[in-house]
Amino acid sequence: xxxxxxxxxxxxxxxxxxxxxxxxxxxxxxxxxxxxxxxxxxxxxxxxxxxxxxxxxxxxxxxxxxxxxxxxxxxxxxxxxxxxxxxxxxxxxxxxxxxxxxxxxxxxxxxxxxxxxxxxxxxxxxxxxxxxxxxxxxxxxxxxxxxxxxxxxxxxxxxxxxxxxxxxxxxxxxxxxxxxxxxxxxxxxxxxxxxxxxx
Numbered sequence: 391x392x393x394x395x396x397x398x399x400x401x402x403x404x405x406x407x408x409x410x411x412x413x414x415x416x417x418x419x420x421x422x423x424x425x426x427x428x429x430x431x432x433x434x435x436x437x438x439x440x441x442x443x444x445x446x447x448x449x450x451x452x453x454x455x456x457x458x459x460x461x462x463x464x465x466x467x468x469x470x471x472x473x474x475x476x477x478x479x480x481x482x483x484x485x486x487x488x489x490x491x492x493x494x495x496x497x498x499x500x501x502x503x504x505x506x507x508x509x510x511x512x513x514x515x516x517x518x519x520x521x522x523x524x525x526x527x528x529x530x531x532x533x534x535x536x537x538x539x540x541x542x543x544x545x546x547x548x549x550x551x552x553x554x555x556x557x558x559x560x561x562x563x564x565x566x567x568x569x570x571x572x573x574x575x576x577x578x579x580x581x582x583x584x585x586x587x588x589x
Contacts, residue, residue, distance in 0.1 A: 393518045400522035407530035408579045412499040416490050417531055418568040424547055427535035429483045431528025433476065433491060435521070437468045438500050442520035445508040461504040466495045499527060537571050538562045
């Protein structure tokens with residue numbers, strides 16, 4: 391598989407959220423606005439990329455019996471860096487994302503890529519895999535947030551999109567709206583993929 395295919399597989403074919411159903415907790419929790427979605431996406435992509443690189447470099451030195459704890463230590467180190475950087479440079483976004491930044495440590499997508507890919511492949515392939523999965527995760531977050539913010543607030547990135555007479559759909563901003571939006575998008579993607587394979 392070429393490096394470009396390695397990267398683009400995370401966009402749709404193996405999208406962490408819509409296909410593999412990984413990282414659903416932050417997807418549902420922070421997708422109330424596109425700004426939050428982009429912030430969480432970038433933070434997760436940074437951690438995923440850096441941890442993939444380090445684990446691919448150290449894979450031959452990590453004993454098999456302690457590989458999972460070692461992976462968690464590596465991931466937690468990069469999450470701490472992201473947490474401190476966001477707190478210093480984008481405090482408002484850091485406040486909005488709250489506990490979900492430290493919880494990146496236990497995001498199944500990141501630990502899953504470390505275990506399933508980075509620990510078995512060379513550094514360059516791990517870079518493209520981490521980048522692709524991170525971008526795919528960010529795209530999924532932004533897509534869910536797009537519909538939730540548009541329907542729930544009538545705005546996108548603070549800009550009024552819907553007419554002034556529009557009555558916001560409160561359900562879209564609440565937790566049930568997150569589940570509903572995610573389910574509908576997953577269903578639409580599955581329908582699209584099924585139609586694509588039959589043609």
